[in-house]
Amino acid sequence: QVQLVESGGGSVQAGGSLRLSCAASGNIMNNRCMGWFRQAPGKEREGVGVIGRDGTSNYAHSVQGRFAIYRDDAKNTLSLQMNSLKTEDTAMYYCAASRFTSRCGDWSRGTDFVNWGQGTQVTVSS
16 A cells, blocks of 8 residues: 655744654655645645655755755655744645656646645744
């Protein structure tokens, strides 16, 4: 059974840090682009960042320089290190796997991502 399970969410004050993890079962990460997404109440889901099978990562402008994505295919884990958190980072965070191997596809809203976890909540207070 293909499964993605996020963990590491919680409440933190602005300026703080959190590290989210995503545990993947099966071969879901095998050679596939992986991504982190988030959705705040009343807002559309948005891409936070992606990491290709070669380790190359790209980030949304809003998190560039503050967030970093890591992958460990041997351990089937994906991580999101979040630093200098802002109140506007408050959202449910999801990890997901792209349908593609050679590229990530459209990750602005995750339309090319086909396997999703159930999410972990991140709340940043001022």
